[in-house]
Amino acid sequence: MSEFVASVRERLRSLANLPRYGPLGLYDPQRNVDVWLRGLGPPRNVTYNNVVGALRPFTIGIMLGRDESPIPEVLPVSLCMRERESNRPLGSIELRLTRTIPLPEHQFCLFEAGACQNRCVTASNLLLYYFRQWWRNRSNQRKNPYNFQMTSGGLGASYVFYICPRPVVLVTVVHGNAGNMFPMDLIGPTDSPWYSMALRKTSPAVRLMVESRRMALSSAPFTYKDIAYELGKHHKLASIDWAQLPFPTESSPLFRLPVPSAALKIREVEVREVHDVGSHMLFITSIVRETVPRGASNGTGGPQLFHAFSSYRQYLAMSLAMNQV
Ligand SMILES: Cc1cc2nc3c(=O)[nH]c(=O)nc-3n(C[C@H](O)[C@H](O)[C@H](O)COP(=O)(O)O)c2cc1C
Incomplete structure (x- = not known):
């Protein structure tokens, strides 16, 4: 009975086309959506160079070359999502430069998100979801008054940001007797030796x-x-009991940290810089070893877990179904 109720609920949700985040199985790097930076000279493809720096204020980081001319703060810059195959515009976010972190040969530019346009969902559905999210936040805030809430502008921009599917990784960290493994999706490469978290x-x-x-x-x-x-629960824990993990682990090749035996890729990173960016700490790391376990090579490990905005996920499912007809 409960399965029946769950499937009816899922069906109703998909009919309502409620915008929300959700899982998607894709091969990494995703090739469905391109992300373009506009307003800084000729449009620049930043598909593999746009990451979240903080949720409040909603901040997006993009790596630029060190000797590129400084970006005037007043310049209207925007991030545009386009479907790769058709070049169809899917959404855009206006950006305002708030900070630049100088790095060897690079500068990590942090932009606060402004107005945005979401072409994957109707305005009425978007309003419905804002209301749903506001309601959820209100009850979460009552349970945990120290939790931060995203602004409605930040929330809207985050939906557009997630039109481009974002990979999910399980992060292992150990220090002294304490250790943890937890999921992260506010992570990513930056078209440079730096990897952001x-x-x-x-x-x-x-x-x-x-x-x-x-x-x-x-x-x-x-x-x-x-x-x-x-494992989202682990975000609140100071340390975990490794024996309680619901899957087998093995040691990572370089740092010998416990990682899932089923991992599709293992990136071992070293922290180079840490910056306080509003609600989040931004770790600028560099990858010291990247390993594709033998069992996962040539796509044999199956697709990877990504996070994406639901209306785009539904659009993808529809195009897939139409292609199969
Ligand atoms: C799949 C997944 C990815 C997450 N990625 C991040 C992340 O990159 N950065 C972060 O600060 N928290 C991340 N979180 C943590 C959540 O934002 C949240 O703090 C945690 O799940 C506890 O949720 P609660 O406060 O609603 O109980 C992630 C959680 C999940 C489930």
Whole structure:
């Protein structure tokens, strides 16, 4: 009976086309959506160079060359999502430069999100979801008054940001007797040696990451969807009991950190810089070893777990169904 209710609920949700985030199985790097930076000279493809720096204020980081001319703060810059195959515009976010982090040969530019346009969902559905999210936040805030809430502008911009599917990794960090493994999706490459990770400032793992200065990032197979959400709880823990993990682990090749045996890729990273960006700590790391386990090579490990905005996921499912007719 409960299965029946769940499937009816899922069907109603999909008919209502409620915007929300959700899981998607894709091969990494995703090739469905391109992201373009406009307003800084000729349009620049930043598909693999746009990451979240913080959720409040909703901040997006883009890596530029060190000798590129400084970006005037008043310049209207925007991030545009387009479907790769058809070049169809899917959404855009206006950006305002708020900070630049100088790095060897690079500068990491942090932009606050402004007005946005979402072409994957109707205005009425969007309003419905804002209301749903506001309602959820209100009850969460009552349970945990120290939790931060995203602004409605930030929320709208985050939906557009997630039109481009974002990979989910399981992060392992160990320092002294404490250790943790938890999912992250505010992560990503930056078309440079730097790999970015944003973790809520209140997360106890921030201290472990700052002190140990090394982590293993395991690309989660799509079949780990439920596990990854379940491990979301670990974000609040100071340390975990490794024996309680619901899957087998093995040691990462370089740092010997426990990683899921089913990982599709393992990136071992070292922390180079840590910056306070509003709600989140921004870790600028560099990848010191990237390993594709033998069992996962040539796509044999199956697709990877990604997060994407639901209306785009539904659009994808529809195009797939139409192609199969
Ligand atoms: C799949 C997944 C990815 C997440 N990625 C991040 C992340 O990149 N950075 C972060 O600070 N928190 C991340 N979180 C943590 C959540 O934002 C949240 O803090 C955690 O799940 C606890 O949720 P609650 O406060 O609603 O109980 C992630 C959680 C999940 C389930």
